[in-house]
Structure formats: C-alpha cells, structure tokens
Amino acid sequence: MRDFLRRLPKAELHLHIEGSLEPELMFSLAERNGIRLPYASVEEVREAYDFADLQSFLDLYYQGMSVLRTAEDFHDLAMDYFRRASAEGVVHVEMHFDPQAHLARGIELPVVMEGLSLARREAWRELGMSSAMIMAFLRDRPAEEAMAVMESAAPYWEMLDAVGLDSAEQGNPPAKFTEVFRFARELGIPRVAHAGEEGPPAYIREALDLLDVCRIDHGVRCLEDPALVARLRDEQVVLTVCPLSNVRLRVVERMADHPLPQLLEAGLTLTLNSDDPAYFGGGMLPNFEACHEAFGWSKEVFAGLAGNALEAAFMSDERRQELRRRLAEVS
Numbered sequence: 588m589r590d591f592l593r594r595l596p597k598a599e600l601h602l603h604i605e606g607s608l609e610p611e612l613m614f615s616l617a618e619r620n621g622i623r624l625p626y627a628s629v630e631e632v633r634e635a636y637d638f639a640d641l642q643s644f645l646d647l648y649y650q651g652m653s654v655l656r657t658a659e660d661f662h663d664l665a666m667d668y669f670r671r672a673s674a675e676g677v678v679h680v681e682m683h684f685d686p687q688a689h690l691a692r693g694i695e696l697p698v699v700m701e702g703l704s705l706a707r708r709e710a711w712r713e714l715g716m717s718s719a720m721i722m723a724f725l726r727d728r729p730a731e732e733a734m735a736v737m738e739s740a741a742p743y744w745e746m747l748d749a750v751g752l753d754s755a756e757q758g759n760p761p762a763k764f765t766e767v768f769r770f771a772r773e774l775g776i777p778r779v780a781h782a783g784e785e786g787p788p789a790y791i792r793e794a795l796d797l798l799d800v801c802r803i804d805h806g807v808r809c810l811e812d813p814a815l816v817a818r819l820r821d822e823q824v825v826l827t828v829c830p831l832s833n834v835r836l837r838v839v840e841r842m843a844d845h846p847l848p849q850l851l852e853a854g855l856t857l858t859l860n861s862d863d864p865a866y867f868g869g870g871m872l873p874n875f876e877a878c879h880e881a882f883g884w885s886k887e888v889f890a891g892l893a894g895n896a897l898e899a900a901f902m903s904d905e906r907r908q909e910l911r912r913r914l915a916e917v918s
C-alpha cells in the first residue's frame with residue numbers, strides 16, 4: 588500500500604509554504620542572515636512543537652518564519668519543500684503564502700514573489716512539478732490592512748491563482764473580509780478560505796455566501812450542522828482536509844477520532860493535504876498513510892481522493908488531462 592500511495596499522482600491544494608520550513612533549514616537561514624534563534628538545536632525546535640491549539644502553533648509559526656529575509660531565502664524554502672514533496676509522489680502544489688506576516692517584519696511583497704516565482708519555475712523544469720500561488724490574508728489583522736495588501740499586489744494579480752484567508756479563526760468570521768473578497772472577485776481572482784477548522788459551521792456558510800469561495804480549507808466542523816453538510820454535498824464544494832494537522836492542533840484527539848470517514852460517508856468532495864508539514868509530522872505521503880492506518884481505506888478510496896484534488900486544482904486543462912492519465916495508469 589505504501590508504494591501505491593507514493594506512486595499516486597497527488598495534487599496538494601492546502602499547504603502553507605512558510606509551514607514547510609524544516610528546523611534544519613531554519614538554522615541554516617538563521618546563520619546566513621545573522622539571526623539568533625531561541626533554540627540550541629534542531630532537536631530542541633522539534634520538541635517545542637507540542638501544540639495545545641491553533642494559536643499556540645501560530646505563535647511558533649510566525650516566529651519560525653523570521654529567518655526568511657531575502658528572495659533567495661524564499662526560493663530555498665520552496666525548493667526544499669518541492670523536492671521532498673516530489674519524492675513523495677506529489678505532482679502539483681498550491682501554496683498559500685502570508686504577505687502580512689512578512690510585511691510586519693519589513694519584508695516587502697516583491698521579495699516574496701521573486702523568490703517563490705523562481706522556485707516555481709525551477710520545480711517545473713527540474714522536477715516536472717506544477718504549482719499555484721494563493722495569497723492569504725491574516726484574519727486576525729484588520730480588513731483594511733488586507734485591502735491595502737490586495738491593492739499593493741496589483742503588479743502580481745496576474746500571478747495569483749487565488750486569494751485565501753488563514754490565521755486565528757475564532758472571533759474572526761469571514762464576514763470581516765467581504766469587501767476584500769468582493770474586490771478579488773471583480774478582478775476575476777478565485778477565492779478560498781479556511782473555515783470550520785476551529786471555528787463554527789456558521790463560518791463555513793459565511794465563506795460560501797459572503798466570500799463566494801470555490802473551496803473550503805479544513806471545513807471539518809460542518810458535521811455539526813446537517814443542513815450545511817447537505818448543501819456542501821449538493822453543491823459539491825471541495826473541502827481541503829488536513830488530517831495530521833487536525834491531530835497536532837487538537838481539533839481531534841487521535842487519528843482514529845478524525846471525522847474523515849463520516850465526511851466521506853456524507854458524500855462530500857474531499858481532498859487530503861498536509862497544511863504545515865514541518866510542524867505537523869509530515870507531508871502528503873504521511874497524511875495518506877495515516878488515513879490508511881486509521882481507516883483501512885481501499886486503493887479505490889485513495890485514488891478517488893487524489894482524483895478530487897486534480898479536478899479542483901488551479902491548473903491548465905492540458906496539465907489536468909496529463910495528470911488524469913497518470914492517475915488512471917496507477918489506479
């Protein structure tokens with residue numbers, strides 16, 4: 588099964604590129620940039636990754652990314668992840684990135700865009716891996732700031748496959764960002780949003796009704812609202828579920844308690860993703876394997892999930908056709 592799961596052509600739709608920063612790279616970038624880390628060793632960093640909830644993770648996540656300063660750093664970050672993901676059979680990566688977290692440290696958007704764009708071209712050339720960019724707004728910051736970022740991103744609008752919404756969910760409903768998302772819609776930029784990770788089902792409804800998103804990131808708490816589940820099923824809204832993330836952030840206690848089997852049973856359109864692989868115990872393959880171990884799903888189930896990701900991905904029709912063929916060959 589492990590070999591089958593590795594060979595499955597997997598598209599990853601929910602990945603925070605800053606959350607792919609492994610402690611080893613964190614140390615080498617800190618050294619390159621003359622930054623002192625509050626850890627003595629790589630082991631000490633890993634030991635600190637014991638989270639009580641989303642906020643306790645976010646505190647370390649924003650601290651960790653302080654080593655990213657130059658376009659070269661962002662390039663190295665992304666290439667480091669693309670290489671690891673490619674070795675796990677990932678063929679397409681859609682990366683969220685958080686401009687406001689970098690602006691707050693004095694790192695301007697062009698630095699981020701230059702580094703990530705260079706890595707994307709290299710990944711295509713050297714690994715045959717396609718990718719997409721999702722510019723995310725931090726929902727625990729003011730909506731006016733998100734709007735300012737959107738406006739300042741004008742030179743890059745063409746390069747954005749979507750805008751997204753992440754960071755601390757509780758108390759920061761999608762409604763807060765209605766105007767920013769309306770602006771993105773007017774520009775023809777697709778929209779996704781984290782909702783129903785820690786927040787209530789009402790946030791999933793708001794993301795659909797007010798932000799007009801095409802996908803919900805996480806969405807696992809929809810099960811608390813049967814009418815919402817029926818709507819998600821009928822409208823075939825894609826959920827980008829991140830199983831290991833949900834365990835590590837204590838959305839659920841253990842993999843065996845994860846609601847994935849119920850979500851599948853309810854007929855929802857699901858995909859599997861890693862979210863922040865450096866912080867949550869691994870990338871796409873470990874997430875697929877954890878599901879196999881916990882739920883004993885068949886090859887057909889995993890091929891179905893991989894197929895859902897291909898259909899929902901931001902990629903050219905030509906690329907989608909090619910990957911559909913590869914999926915059919917493997918499964």
Ligand SMILES: Nc1ncnc2[nH]cnc12
Nearest residue numbers: 603753754755781862863
């Ligand atoms: N799992 C997550 N939820 C919300 N915001 C995030 N930013 C990075 N990872 C996140």
Ligand SMILES: [Zn+2]
Nearest residue numbers: 753781804862
């Ligand atoms: Zn996420």
